[in-house]
Amino acid sequence: MDFVMNRVELLNIIENGENSYIEFKEEGIKAKELAEEIVAFANSEGGTILIGVSDDGKIKGITDKNIEEKIMNVCRNNCIPNIIPVYESVELDGLRISVVNIPKGLNKPYYTVDHKYYIRVGTTKRIASREELMRLFEANGSIHFDISPVYDTSVKDLNLDIVRDYFLKYNTFDLYEEDKKSLERILINADILKEVEGKAMCSVGGLLIFGKNADNIMPQNGISFAHFRGNEITDELIDKKIVCGRLQDIAEQMLVILKNNMKNPSTINQLRRQEREEYPVLVLREAIVNALVHRNYSILGSKIRIFMFDDRIEFHSPGKLPNTVTIEKMKIGVSYARNPFLVKYMENMRYIDQLGRGIPMIIKTMKDKGAKEPLLQESGEEFILSIYKNEL
Template sequence: MLSQQDLIEIISKGENPYIEFKEEKIRPNDLAGEIVSFANMEGGTIIIGVSDDGIIKGVFAEDIEEKIMNICRNNCIPNIIPIYKEININGLKVVVLTIPKGINKPYYTVDNKYYIRVGTTKRIASREELMRLFQASGAVHFDISSVEGTTKKDINMDLIRDYFLKYNMFDLYEETEEAVDRILVNADILKEGINTKECTVGGLLIFGKKVEDKLPQSGISFAHFKGNDITEELIDKKQIVGNLPDIVEQSLVIIKNNIKTPSTIVGALREEKETYPSVVLREALVNAVVHRNYSIIGSKIRILMFSDRIEFHSPGKLPNTVTIDKMKIGVSYSRNPFLVKYMENLRYIDQLGRGIPMIIKNMKDLGAREPELREIGEEFVLTIYESD
């Protein structure tokens, strides 16, 4: 419960990415923009009756709550339901409006402006930021968008032929070129462009040649540190590129080669102890490559290996309705349905939603500390601790 003293302390510290001051006479659309900007990000608090420099000026309108709720209902689309509270400070009424993190992103104002919160201000979302908001809502899937400047020559037709032979029981090479193009478009591997057919993001990621040339954000950066901190001596460093099946297999080999495997002598035999089970590592890798946000251009998946743990850093926050607690009990989400479908058919995914519970159970059964799931900035991080 926010007290008067708590509010005075908050105001004294000034505005920040989660706190905004507004005076009573703010225009409805301006207030709607502030509300929308918080809902599109991580949520925040608007304190009404306080100037930008932290001077408490108060709110005097008797119907202020009704006015604000009308703005939330009529000027914000979809409508937003904030937590409204009035607090008296030295005889002046101050309104505290708490905006939750939105579950129906993207939100916009009645004049069709999509705002996000950046630092202590709101601004209109860029094209890339807007794409991420639509992805979070499930309305747009980046993995079936086209990659500009690509053609059918950028995908490995032998891999695609093998895929269709195995799962669709026909030979792509027996089809006419026109029929092949139609099949690839229907399979979302190619997409109709303005002048030609272009590869989709998913088509390149699963079947592409030199994927990293067209999608530099693809691939994995691996680093192994001697101790338990990123400042420790670097033992090994690798850049892992290729299509997703190759990346998973290469990464698994690299991680295993960097794991010290303890052993004990039982009778005349040496028995090695598996500190990180292969099934856990494989699942963590598949989760990272399938569920990361590929619209974030400047970031790769990062695997950081320490003496006591392995961290899998995957670019992109969790989608709208997904929480870490839900993931732990097997609630699934599909940011990239194309990738999920094809990796499932290629037997890299057993059943959507089972991965995280399986990782947690396997590591706990080995006596290891429970794996951690966290959102840090624009990354989702899975940490697996070494078993004793």
């Protein structure tokens, strides 16, 4: 990776001060503190450390001729996994500044030799919370939140009638013919329950698919829907609903709500009335299920949001794209199961056709209908899919 900074660019950065991507440090910084800053940037979106600049932006310069080697040693020996920065030395008014560019980490989470995980928040670093650390491990594919245990839950929080129906249909045996111990072991093997210190607790996915009152335990579950007159959130609100429950029930209810909020004019063709869809039902169903299955459930308190406007529907799903998935890769069908439990069970119940096919299908269907190509974008901690109305 090439990284070249000229004198004017560096002066401009120093003048603007520290931010989420820029950190100032003086030459005397200790290896431990420098490692913490480097790890924080690598665990976040990357950034640049200027060594030889004080916190208030005064250019102090550096005198140590071996500073590049020392920085590289910190990245190699004090950061785990080791980090490879891009180093550059820039001279300002006779004073030398070390520019250390830390790329966004590909092997998150990173930690220091004293086993502390740091992230960058605003202009400072801090130790990652349990939820933030969980997301870092998820980003690397090391763990999957949907099969993690939900503490203070038990088999009593599951609707066993629905679990039984599932196993009768897809596994061809009756759970109610099993004794209590065998039933519990079957549910543990199916990841619907998780065994923790001898106790069987519901998994996140188990609650979302088979739970009685998942919303009381996981308030982030569900969809918040709003229909606006016009093309902006500030316009008049026509309809507003909160849809909760099991994922499969949410998908069905949300599809009905969207259909009820659409205008479907009809035409007379050879004495037959033909309905014309603003949005194909297949596309809406796929977009809803895609959001439910792939959102990041470790982000607490944030429901999926669906906004309907005159010209489009926006599906806001909490969580950035996982692992190495990019928007361009999604368009051609490359996918990554953030929640493999949810994918497996929703696929078995025929809510998902095949992993990775959803987005290409949505794009192709809307283009075939003559509509504007759907827009995929990341904004903060959200992934947003915008589907534009088929101009009838």
